[in-house]
Amino acid sequence: xxxxxxxxxxxxxxxxxxxxxxxxxxxxxxxxxxxxxxxxxxxxxxxxxxxxxxxxxxxxxxxxxxxxxxxxxxxxxxxxxxxxxxxxxxxxxxxxxxxxxxxxxxxxxxxxxxxxxxxxxxxxxxxxxxxxxxxxxxxxxxxxxxxxxxxxxxxxxxxxxxxxxxxxxxxxxxxxxxxxxxxxxxxxxxxxxxxxxxxxxxxx
Amino acid sequence: xxxxxxxxxxxxxxxxxxxxxxxxxxxxxxxxxxxxxxxxxxxxxxxxxxxxxxxxxxxxxxxxxxxxxxxxxxxxxxxxxxxxxxxxxxxxxxxxxxxxxxxxxxxxxxxxxxxxxxxxxxxxxxxxxxxxxxxxxxxxxxxxxxxxxxxxxxxxxxxxxxxxxxxxxxxxxxxxxxxxxxxxxxxxxxxxxxxxxxxxx
Numbered sequence: 001x002x003x004x005x006x007x008x009x010x011x012x013x014x015x016x017x018x019x020x021x022x023x024x025x026x027x028x029x030x031x032x033x034x035x036x037x038x039x040x041x042x043x044x045x046x047x048x049x050x051x052x053x054x055x056x057x058x059x060x061x062x063x064x065x066x067x068x069x070x071x072x073x074x075x076x077x078x079x080x081x082x083x084x085x086x087x088x089x090x091x092x093x094x095x096x097x098x099x100x101x102x103x104x105x106x107x108x109x110x111x112x113x114x115x116x117x118x119x120x121x122x123x124x125x126x127x128x129x130x131x132x133x134x135x136x137x138x139x140x141x142x143x144x145x146x147x148x149x150x151x152x153x154x155x156x157x158x159x160x161x162x163x164x165x166x167x168x169x170x171x172x173x174x175x176x177x178x179x180x181x182x183x184x185x186x187x188x189x190x191x192x193x194x195x196x197x198x199x200x201x202x203x204x
Numbered sequence: 205x206x207x208x209x210x211x212x213x214x215x216x217x218x219x220x221x222x223x224x225x226x227x228x229x230x231x232x233x234x235x236x237x238x239x240x241x242x243x244x245x246x247x248x249x250x251x252x253x254x255x256x257x258x259x260x261x262x263x264x265x266x267x268x269x270x271x272x273x274x275x276x277x278x279x280x281x282x283x284x285x286x287x288x289x290x291x292x293x294x295x296x297x298x299x300x301x302x303x304x305x306x307x308x309x310x311x312x313x314x315x316x317x318x319x320x321x322x323x324x325x326x327x328x329x330x331x332x333x334x335x336x337x338x339x340x341x342x343x344x345x346x347x348x349x350x351x352x353x354x355x356x357x358x359x360x361x362x363x364x365x366x367x368x369x370x371x372x373x374x375x376x377x378x379x380x381x382x383x384x385x386x387x388x389x390x391x392x393x394x395x396x397x398x399x400x401x402x403x404x405x
Contacts, residue, residue, distance in 0.1 A: 036249065043252050050259040057263065057270040064273040071280045078287050086290070134286045135293070148308055148317075156301025164290065166297035171321040172304075179316075191293055 085164040087138055087190040094118075094138045094192060102142055102188070105161070109154035111146035111184075119187065121194065137189045139168070145183045148172065155186070164191050296336045296402035303370075307342070310361040314354050318392070319343040327401070335401035342395045345384060351391035355381060362397060372400045 003010050090096045099116045106113045119139035146154070151172055158165055170186035300322065311317055321341045329335050346354045355376065361367075362374035374397045384390035 036245070040249055040252060043256050047252070047256055047259065050256065050263060053263055054259060054266070057266045060270055060273045060277075061266065064269075064276065067273065067276050067280055071276055071283070074280065074283055074287055078283060078290075081287075081290055133289065135290050137293070149305070152301055152304035152308060154301070155304060156299070159297075159299050159301050164294045164297075166293070167300045167322075168324045169322060170300065171319065174316070174318045191290055 081164070082193065085162050085191065086135070087192045089192075094190070095140065098138070098140055098188070098190060101161070102140070102158070105157045106144065106146075106154050109146075109157055110150035111144055111154040113142055113144035115141070115143040117141045117143075121192065134195065135191050135193055138192045139187060139189050141185065141187055143183075143185045145175075145181050147180055148182050151182060151184050158188065162190070165189065292404050296404055298336075298338050298399065298402070303340075306366045307340075310358065310367070311344075312354055312358055312361075314350075315344050315346045315358055317342060317344045326404070329401060329403060333403050333405060335403045337401045338399040340397040340399070342397070343392065344395070345390050345392050348383075348389050348391050351393075352381070355391075355393050355395075359395060362395070367397075370400060371397050373398045 003013060087094055087097065095116070095118045102116055103113055117140060119141050121136045121138055123133060123136055155167060155170075159167075166189045168187045168189050170184065172182045172184045174182055304320075307317075307320070319342070323339050325337050325339075326334050327337050344355075344358075359374055359376060362371055367374070374395060376393060376395055380394040382392060384392045
C-alpha cells in the first residue's frame with residue numbers, strides 16, 4: 001500500500017496510525033500487562049504467606065518428637081496415678097473398698113474402728129473455678145478409739161499407702177475413765193474419677 | 205539570490221545515514237527490547253508460579269503431620285491440666301500421721317493433752333490464689349506449780365524443728381490459760397497452731 005501523495009492526507013494517515021497504536025497499547029496494558037502484574041503481586045504475597053506457614057509448620061514439626069515424648073510420659077504418669085491412687089468403686093460402691101482398707105490398717109496399727117460412714121462426693125480443692133473437673137473426692141467419716149500413738153500410726157499408714165489420700169478434719173479426745181485410750185474421729189478423703197467409673201453419687 | 209532547482213519531494217539529505225534507516229533501526233530495536241522484556245517477564249512469572257505451586261504442594265504434604273502435631277500439643281495441654289488437678293491434691297495435703305507423732309514427742313511429760321482438733325479450710329490468698337489452711341487446737345492440763353513454765357516450754361517447742369517452716373503461728377489466746385474447774389490444783393490451757401497455707405497450684 002502506498003501513502004497518499006498529499007502531505008496533509010499523509011499526516012492524517014500517520015495521526016490515525018498513531019491513535020490506533022495508542023489505543024492498542026492501552027488495550028494491551030489494561031487487559032494484558034496490568035492483570036499480569038496484579039497476578040504477580042498476588043503470587044508474591046501468597047509466596048510470603050506460604051513461606052510463613054511452612055516455617056511455622058516445620059518449627060512445629062521440629063518440636064513434635066519432644067512434645068510427643070512429654071505427652072507419653074504424662075499419660076504414663078496419669079495412668080499410674082489412676083491405677084494406683086484413684087479410688088475405684090466395687091460394684092458401684094466406693095464405701096466397701098475404703099471400709100476394708102480402713103479396718104485392715106486400723107487393726108494393723110492397733111486402733112479399733114467403730115464407725116465408717118460415707119459422707120459423699122465433694123469437689124477437690126482446686127486453683128480457680130474455671131473449666132470442668134475430672135476428679136472429685138470421696139469422703140468418709142471414721143470413728144473409733146485407741147492409744148494416741150496408735151492413732152498417729154494409723155493415720156500415717158493410711159497416708160503412706162496412698163499419697164493422694166488425705167485427712168481433712170480430725171479430733172482426738174481423752175476419756176475420763178481411761179488415760180490410755182483416746183476417742184478419735186477423722187474425715188478421710190480419696191480422689192475419685194466419677195466420669196470413668198460411673199460410681200454411686202452421694203450428697204453431703 | 206538562491207534558487208532551488210529540485211522539487212521539495214526530490215530533496216535528499218547529504219548525510220550518509222538516512223532517516224529511514226534510523227527509523228527502521230529504532231523500530232527493530234524497540235521490537236527486540238519489547239520481545240526481550242516480554243520473555244524476561246514471562247519467565248520470571250512462570251518461575252514464580254512454579255515456586256508457589258511447589259510450596260503449596262509441600263505445605264499440603266506437611267498438613268496432616270502438622271495437624272497431628274498441633275493436636276498432640278493441645279492434648280498435652282488438656283491432659284496437663286488433668287494431671288495438675290490431681291497433683292494439687294497430693295501437693296497440698298498435710299501428713300497428719302507424722303504431725304501427730306511430732307506433737308506427741310513435743311509434749312512435756314508434765315502436760316496431759318486432753319483434746320486435739322484439726323480443721324481445714326480453703327481460703328483465698330492474694331493474687332487470686334486459693335490455699336488449704338490447717339488449724340490445730342490443743343487443750344491440755346498441767347499441775348499449777350510451774351504451770352506457766354511448762355506451757356511456755358510446750359509452746360516454744362512448736363516453733364522450732366520439726367515444726368519450724370510447717371507451723372506458721374502457735375499461740376495461747378487471751379483467757380485460754382486458766383484454773384481447772386474440776387481440779388483447782390491444776391491449770392488448763394488451749395494452744396492454737398496455724399499451719400503454713402498450702403497454695404492450690
